[in-house]
Amino acid sequence: MxxxxxxxxxxxxxxxxxxxxxxxxxxxxxxxxxxxxxxxxxxxxxxxxxxxxxxxxxxxxxxxxxxxxxxxxxxxxxxxxxxxxxxxxxxxxxxxxxxxxxxxxxxxxxxxxxxxxxxxxxxxxxxxxxxxxxxxxxxxxxxxxxxxxxxxxxxxxxxxxxxxxxxxxxxxxxxxxxxxxxxxxxxxxxxxxxxxxxxxxxxxxxxxxxxxxxxxxxxxxxxxxxxxxxxxxxxxxxxxxCEYLDLCPRTKHFVKVEALPLNEYLEEPGVKLVNKYASLKAQKKEVEAEMEKVREALVEYARREGVEVIKGSDCKATVKLKKELKFPRKSDIERSQLDAVIKSAGRWEEVSQLDTAALKHVVEDRLWSSDLIEEIMKYGRLEVKDEVRISKLKDGEM
Ligand code: SF4
Incomplete structure (x- = not known):
């Protein structure tokens, strides 16, 4: 033991x-x-x-x-x-x-x-x-x-x-x-x-x-x-x-490249990929900002001219002005009142559903009994998701 x-x-x-x-x-x-x-x-x-x-x-x-x-x-x-x-x-x-x-x-x-x-x-x-x-x-x-x-x-x-x-x-x-x-x-x-x-x-x-x-x-x-x-x-x-910087996935690349001379450092494949990705991301941000402005202009044009399809040289833009029904979100004050109205009408089961985000939290933090979590996990599966984020190095960060 x-x-x-x-x-x-x-x-x-x-x-x-x-x-x-x-x-x-x-x-x-x-x-x-x-x-x-x-x-x-x-x-x-x-x-x-x-x-x-x-x-x-x-x-x-x-x-x-x-x-x-x-x-x-x-x-x-x-x-x-x-x-x-x-x-x-x-x-x-x-x-x-x-x-x-x-x-x-x-x-x-x-x-x-x-x-x-x-x-x-x-x-x-x-x-x-x-x-x-x-x-x-x-x-x-x-x-x-x-x-x-x-x-x-x-x-x-x-x-x-x-x-x-x-x-x-x-x-x-x-x-x-x-x-x-x-x-x-x-x-x-x-x-x-x-x-x-x-x-x-x-x-x-x-x-x-x-x-x-x-x-x-x-x-x-x-x-x-x-x-x-x-x-x-x-x-x-x-x-x-921490004495394990060279083993930790959050820090080991820093340890690896830290000792390299500048010319080798800039040629290291990971460093090159990050630099390229960061540069493309910056360009993407600029392009997206520009696209948003043009999109807004297209919507304004469609509204002003009373058209839904706008012709370009070799393409066209379809602009749909949709009305969407919105209800208070979980964090809004009126949400509990809305829930109460539906529950008192006896129709809750028809519109409610399992909150899988809350269930994930319960399982990850093991908030329920081991037996129940084991039973629930027969229906859950672990998926590997990838995500790449770019952020500035902080002062003094290796
Ligand atoms: S995150 Fe990595 S570097 Fe930080 S304490 Fe944990 S193992 Fe060590």
Missing amino acids: PVYSHSQLSMYEECPLRYKVSYRDRIRRDIEGIEAFLGSRVHETLQKCYDDLKYTKLNSLSELLAYFNKLWQENWHDAVAITRPGVTVEHYRTLGERLIENYYRRYAPFDSDITIGTEIRFNFWLDEDGKYRIQGKVDRLSRTDDGTYQIHEYKTSAYLPPQQQADEDRQLGLYYIGVQRRWPHVENIRLVWHYLAHDVELVSYRTPEAVTSLIESTKSLIDEMEAAVEFPPKESPWCDW
Whole structure:
């Protein structure tokens, strides 16, 4: 039975293809974003801070900064990637020092609670039937004087989420369940996020109802992941940190042509086709605009002259002025009133029909039971449609 972590679940939600390549195909890459590199070094430094305290050693700030810089040098490798233009390695290293300094100045001498452990691994069943297994790692777990257990999470990103996001956070919510399972006697559990860049602490709790709802939503996400047969790429700002650009159909052509010298780049068949298609499309747009003007002129001419057929040199144009009956669309306010009139007259069945667009949405998002969707899919079929869109490259797009 597979074991799921919050990172796996999130990656699937953010981009099913990236999840598949990383967790199902297990394709590993050396590349590491500098934000992740920085986060690891800060976590290791704070881990040392609390691990040494267990042996009564209180590190000074300068000792911790020296440890951070030692880790930075020892772990540095050539595949650490910086995506933010104009920001250097030194900027990130200095940022790491500042995050540790912020934390130190706020919490030293670190005696407001007792550390139970750092980097504690959890592995537990979400359900009693042993179908849904979760694993995770808590940055630090502590206990306060009143017996409250605190789950601490260090955040090194520049983003400070709203309180509501903390209250709905799945990662620490799952760790909450992990602590409950391991120590059922614990009555109070507090979730604490340390946003180091902002020197802000966010705190949240979970009610029994919130825990039940989290278990149910996580189980249904795992069901969806296990039933998935397609793993489409989903573009988002996360693509900047994706290690599979060379495998993703949305980006691999960029990777392929990026390294080519200009003369070879312009001769690459894909580049040539796109350039030709874009140029023809621009011409088509001009021609269509011109055609529309001439069409309007023909209609106006037919109306003015009272003719339906207009002779040219070797062709003719037939102009029909048709009257078309229109009713309110689904989105119009009067539509529900119209529906009500027909329904109350008992004639609804004669004019209503299945909304296949809505049905497609139900099946794709698996909104109904698996049995019903399976039954419906006996009548559905997957057709491959092709579509080519041309758009301008954005600034900084590879
Ligand atoms: S580049 Fe973006 S869309 Fe492609 S796999 Fe990576 S995250 Fe997904």
